Amino acid sequence: MEAVQTLPLPADWRDFFALTKPRVMTLVIFTGLCGLLAAPVHVDAVLGFTAILCIAIGAGGAGALNQWLEADIDAGMRRTKGRPLPAGKMAPATARDFGIGLSVASVLIMGLAIGLLAAGILALSIVYYAVIYTIWLKPRTPQNIVIGGAAGAFPPLIGWVAATGDISLMPVLLFTIIFMWTPPHFWALALFVQSDYAKVGIPMLPVVAGEAATRRQILAYAIVLLPISVLPWWIGGAGAVYGACAALFSGIFLALSARVGLRQRTGPDDTMKPEKQLFAWSVIYLFALFGALVVDRWITLLG
Template sequence: MASKALSPAAPIPAEWRDFVALTKPRVLSLVVFTGLCGLLAAPTTINPVLGFTAVLCIALGAGAAGALNQWYEADLDANMRRTANRPLPAGRMDRQSALHFGVGLGSFSVILMGLAINVLAAALLLGSILFYVLIYTVWLKRRTPQNIVIGGAAGAFPVLIGWAAATGRLDTLPLLMFAFVFLWTPPHFWSLSLFIKSDYANAGVPMMPVVAGIPATRIQVMLYTVPMAIAAVMPWPLGLTGAIYGVGASVLSAIFLGLAVRVGLRRESDPSRMKPERQLFTYSMLYLFAMFGLMVADKMVIA
């Protein structure tokens, strides 16, 4: 007897890999790293167990935000090649499961942070989740090309959370690093959007290249890089870091600025020939990791 074919309407049970994919592991690694660096660069020493708990809460909170983002944007993800194979648009998971997973994970992370660490860190963690889900995902993403500009604050929260977990307060250095990540986000994402413009256009997302065009976006990438570089180097002249951070940040930021100027002055519109844009996007990731690594290294040497 021939085996019965599976009906296309039959639900496909989600695997653990699908729940991991909901957390956006690549983004999660960056969030965890900046949060850990904020914790390690703080002027106080935290108990290793509590430090691990704080970083775990940051990871769980970021994963929850990613899951809720995918729950809300399943229709957009289905229309973009870059995201079409995610669990929801690919049909490997139903939306209700993603919603419950995101809400449960987020609630647990905030409660654990509040009980184990401190109220300020928990409040910042809650604020970061709500900002990413409600302000960026629900309100800005589909309505304005400024979605990345304002939404960049969501990715800048982890350094504040890590610092607050270690100290119970906020100081000038983490606030400057917050500003740095906030200003880094537009050139980072716009350089990506330049060579996947068609994906955003197909999904109806008003990303800058879709709304303002490629030349205008290139200029914006270059313009936003200037205040980003200033914010990146500023802790050194203010005496908040030493020469290790200051010199390293100056060199790395100069390279970023050079790549951004190269992108800004280009006139090529063929996505297959946007090598400088791809180089800037790749470098921007390495740059952020290096900047926060320098901040920690500088603190350890001074200590």
């Protein structure tokens, strides 16, 4: 009887929107758009918009499937327990159907309106995130973020392929930049929300290998990221403006990573300020770096 009296209201549109992980989608849309705009071809505005829309819908679908698959894990973490499924605002099957619907629609529209190669890579990225990362890697290996990071690296590649119709070294480099950026970005976060991941049994690197190993790996990835971020300029795929920005931004990233990599937690009262600063800069870094790539392209076009 009590169960009937507390029957929840139907999920409203905001709950469906929350399933798509809108904050993650912002970064996906931005990097996808930059890949599209940085490509050395003219893209029709309607088709360009459609390509980015498909990337966004696909990311939303993958996010919904991720939340459906991880509802029990999300319920155990302070950061995620308010999501629609653990909060009991929606039936799991509804989230699953919503995720599958968005994913299929995004690939179909991309294939029909833009091209089969872009649609194929979009489908691969959705399967990679929802199946390979969420189901297979995340609960099994502390390297989950490293290999799973490829899922987040697909958008600029898809954007570029949507514009040009083929794959070249430049979009592969853009993919590699995000791939190398992902581990220090997430491990910096994992260092200061470590207890939450440990509670739900996710083998994040700080939980399994310890803080010292995580800090060393953050620094190692930042060291590798610096030359890779400058490579688009080195191979002639981007101009000097991008090259200078990449060197500067990656230099700051490396300096902040070095602060994290070369220190130890001072005690239980440690505010973890360097880790929080690195995480904040890592978000700004990606927006700034890809923004510089587009600005550089426009300068080249105007010049």
